[in-house]
Amino acid sequence: MRPREKGFFVLLATLLAGDGADTVALTPMTKAGLADWLASQTPAVASWVKAVGFTGDAGSTAFLPGPDGAIARVLAGVSAIDDLWAFAGLPAALPAGSYRIDLAGTGAAMDARAATRAALGWALGSYRFSRYRKPPEKGFACLVWPAEADRGEVERAATATFLVRDLVNTPASDLGPAELAQAAQDLAGEFGATVEVTVGRDLLDRNYPAIHAVGRASPREPRLVDLRWGDPQHPKVTIVGKGVCFDTGGLDLKPSSAMLLMKKDMGGAAHALALGRMIMMAGLPVRLRVLVPAVENVVSGDAFKPQDVLKTRKGLTVEVGNTDAEGRLILCDALAEADSEKPALLVDFATLTGAARVALGPDLPALMSNDDGLAADLTEAGSAVDDPMWRLPLWAPYRKGLDSKVADIGNVTSNGFAGAITAGLFLQEFVSKETPWAHLDTYAWNASSRPGRPEGGEALGLRAVYAVIRKRFG
Structure with a gap:
C-alpha cells in the first residue's frame, strides 16, 4: 500500500460468483463460537479440527484440506471479529496466495466497521522495511477486499x-x-x-x-x-x-x-x-x-x-x-x-x-x-x-x-x-x-x-x- 509498492490486496470490491475460484476461505473463529461452528460441519471436518488441537485461541490457525489435498479453508483464532489486530498476523503467517473472509456457519456478521478493520489490520501486517536488504522469498498472503470495507479509509x-x-x-x-x-x-x-x-x-x-x-x-x-x-x-x-x-x-x-x-x-x-x-x-x-x-x-x-x-x-x-x-x-x-x-x-x-x-x-x-x-x-x-x-x-x-x-x-x-x-x-x-x-x-x-x-x-x-x-x- 505504499505509493511505491502496491499490491497487498486482491483489488475486488465484492466477492462475486466465480471471483473466488482461486482463493482460500478464511474463517475467523472465537473460542466461544467454535463449538457451534463445528456442529454445523461434517464429522470428518470436526474430527480434523479437534485432532490438530485448534481451540480458537487468538493468533492460532488450523488448515483444513480439500479432497485434492490442497488447503480448502483456514480457521483463524480471533478475540473478536472487529478487533483491529485480529487479522494482522496472517499476511506473514499464511502461505502465499489469496484469501477471502468467509463467516458461513459462525453465526457472526461482518458489518462495515468490522470489514474495514479487518482490511486495515491485514494491510498493516503486510509492511516490511526492505531498503537495505533483500526481502524474504516468501511474499505476503493477499486478502480479497471484504465487501463492506471502506477502501478509502x-x-x-x-x-x-x-x-x-x-x-x-x-x-x-x-x-x-x-x-x-x-x-x-x-x-x-x-x-x-x-x-x-x-x-x-x-x-x-x-x-x-x-x-x-x-x-x-x-x-x-x-x-x-x-x-x-x-x-x-x-x-x-x-x-x-x-x-x-x-x-x-x-x-x-x-x-x-x-x-x-x-x-x-x-x-x-x-x-x-x-x-x-x-x-x-x-x-x-x-x-x-x-x-x-x-x-x-x-x-x-x-x-x-x-x-x-x-x-x-x-x-x-x-x-x-x-x-x-x-x-x-x-x-x-x-x-x-x-x-x-x-x-x-x-x-x-x-x-x-x-x-x-x-x-x-x-x-x-x-x-x-x-x-x-x-x-x-x-x-x-x-x-x-x-x-x-x-x-x-x-x-x-x-x-x-x-x-x-x-x-x-x-x-x-x-x-x-x-x-x-x-x-x-x-x-x-x-x-x-x-x-x-x-x-x-x-x-x-x-x-x-x-x-x-x-x-x-x-x-x-x-x-x-x-x-x-x-x-x-x-
Whole structure:
C-alpha cells in the first residue's frame, strides 16, 4: 500500500460468483463460537479440527484440506471479529496466495466497521522495511477486499502509516534535513500542494532564529519546510512536526546507549507529513498547512551552548539550560508562525521527552491541550479507532520552574520533575490562548514486534487525530 509498492490486496470490491475460484476461505473463529461452528460441519471436518488441537485461541490457525489435498479453508483464532489486530498476523503467517473472509456457519456478521478493520489490520501486517536488504522469498498472503470495507479509509490509514514507518526507519545517513524536505516535496507533488523551504542563514533573515541555532552546527543545513494545500477560504488546519533527523544531545552529549534510537527523533515530522497525506487523500475541505523544522543536533565549534540566550520568532528570549532539550526550541519558532494565522486547529507531533515514556510507556502518546473540548474529542477518537493517547495536564503551577534570571523563559527546569508537562508548558508560551491547540509527545517506535506492528518506526496517534479533523471539518 505504499505509493511505491502496491499490491497487498486482491483489488475486488465484492466477492462475486466465480471471483473466488482461486482463493482460500478464511474463517475467523472465537473460542466461544467454535463449538457451534463445528456442529454445523461434517464429522470428518470436526474430527480434523479437534485432532490438530485448534481451540480458537487468538493468533492460532488450523488448515483444513480439500479432497485434492490442497488447503480448502483456514480457521483463524480471533478475540473478536472487529478487533483491529485480529487479522494482522496472517499476511506473514499464511502461505502465499489469496484469501477471502468467509463467516458461513459462525453465526457472526461482518458489518462495515468490522470489514474495514479487518482490511486495515491485514494491510498493516503486510509492511516490511526492505531498503537495505533483500526481502524474504516468501511474499505476503493477499486478502480479497471484504465487501463492506471502506477502501478509502483503509488506503489512507495504511499508506500514511507506512510513510511514518519508512521515514522513521531510515537512518540519518540517508535522511537528513534535505532528504526530509524532499519527502515533503514528493508528497506535495502527489497531491498538487505547494512547498517552500527556507534553508541555512535564510532562516535568520526570515526570523526563525531558534531553528537556525539548533541546526547550525551540522554541515547539513537546517531548514523549515512549509507545505500548503487546499482552498484558502476553507478553515485553516495546521500541523507541526519535530524534524530532528539525528540528536546527539549537542554539547550536553547523550551517552552512546541513548543515541541508538536517535534516527527516530524526526518521528514528529513523519507524523505531520503522514497526517497531511491522509487529509489530502480524503480531499477534506480545509486549508492545510504542514510546518516541519528540520535539523541535526550535533557537536561542532559552532554548536549552541548551555546558558546561551536564544532569540525566537515570537520575540521571547530563551535561556538554554540543556542542549539536549532542542526539540522544543525548533518547535517554538514553527508554532509561533503557525499561530500567526490563527488556524481553526493547530496540532503538533514530537518525539519530545523521555519523561512521557516513563509515565505512559511506548504505546501511549502524551496529549496536552489548551482546549478541553479538543482534548476530549482526541481521547474519544483514540479509543474508537484503537489509536489511544492519554491526556496530561498543562499544570500552570509548574510553569515557574521554567523561569530564567536572564531571559524570558528557560528551556528546562532545574528539578527534573514533570518533564513532559513542563515541555508542554514551554510550547504553550508560543501559542495564543484563542488557538485550539493539541501537543502529542509520541514515541514513534515499536520496541518489539506484534501482529501488524513490527519492531521499528510506528505511527501513534495519527489515525485518532485524523478522525477528529474529519469529524470537525469533513
